[in-house]
Amino acid sequence: SQTIHQWPATLVQPVGSPLSLECTVEGTSNPNLYWYRQAAGRGLQLLFYSVGIGQISSEVPQNLSASRPQDRQFILSSKKLLLSDSGFYLCAWSPPLDRVWQGYTFGSGTRLTVV
Amino acid sequence: GEDVEQSLFLSVREGDSSVINCTYTDSSSTYLYWYKQEPGAGLQLLTYIFSNMDMKQDQRLTVLLNKKDKHLSLRIADTQTGDSAIYFCAESRETGGFKTIFGAGTRLFVKA
Numbered sequence: 001s002q003t004i005h006q007w008p009a010t011l012v013q014p015v016g017s018p019l020s021l022e023c024t025v026e027g028t029s030n031p032n033l034y035w036y037r038q039a040a041g042r043g044l045q046l047l048f049y050s051v052g053i054g055q056i057s058s059e060v061p062q063n064l065s066a067s068r069p070q071d072r073q074f075i076l077s078s079k080k081l082l083l084s085d086s087g088f089y090l091c092a093w094s095p096p097l098d099r100v101w102q103g104y105t106f107g108s109g110t111r112l113t114v115v
Numbered sequence: 116g117e118d119v120e121q122s123l124f125l126s127v128r129e130g131d132s133s134v135i136n137c138t139y140t141d142s143s144s145t146y147l148y149w150y151k152q153e154p155g156a157g158l159q160l161l162t163y164i165f166s167n168m169d170m171k172q173d174q175r176l177t178v179l180l181n182k183k184d185k186h187l188s189l190r191i192a193d194t195q196t197g198d199s200a201i202y203f204c205a206e207s208r209e210t211g212g213f214k215t216i217f218g219a220g221t222r223l224f225v226k227a
Contacts, residue, residue, distance in 0.1 A: 006157075042219065042220075043203070043217060043218065043219030043220050044158075044203070044217045044220075090157050090158070092157075092158075094215070100145060100146055100207055101146055101163055101165065102160075103146075103148045103150070103160040103163055103205070103207075103215075104150075104158070104160065104205075104215060105160070106150075106157030106158045106159070107157050108156055108157050109155070109156065109157050111155070
């Protein structure tokens with residue numbers, strides 16, 4: 001069965017510090033991968049998505065970047081965090097087009113607080 | 116447009132039925148989904164409906180789709196306190212790729 005791991009679960013970082021959140025998927029190959037941010041009490045904002053190794057699409061210009069060094073690994077990074085980067089970050093994967101009905105599988109999320 | 120819209124809050128009494136509504140704008144949507152998010156957790160897919168269907172039932176959950184009005188609803192029968200969560204409506208479309216648009220989520224409060 002497919003599983004998705006996201007870590008860390010919580011993170012408190014000072015303004016100006018770097019960030020690295022990691023997400024890995026097991027039990028599937030060539031997944032579509034996504035990073036979302038959820039502000040408190042609000043909906044999902046798509047940050048990045050990837051359809052393959054080294055292929056990253058950015059949905060919102062910002063202080064963050066993403067990388068996909070391996071097929072089932074997706075990393076969200078920042079060189080210098082801002083207060084506005086605080087939020088709940090969710091990684092997700094989806095199968096290829098022939099299994100669109102399966103929807104997205106989300107990780108358990110990372111609560112980031114920038115102080 | 117790519118909007119998926121939902122009301123933000125719904126409050127029901129335990130044992131009553133809950134109906135969460137959603138409207139979407141893209142008529143080319145292929146699949147529509149309902150996800151559930153419990154506090155501090157990721158989203159979990161509850162159910163989906165293909166765009167050529169009008170209704171889908173899965174135990175206490177009933178999904179109704181009105182393609183003409185671009186309206187999707189989720190009915191939860193015999194709502195329990197464990198159903199308290201945020202429910203997200205989402206649509207996907209195959210337009211040379213795979214893109215899913217999520218609504219802002221409806222927070223369901225269940226009163227004992």
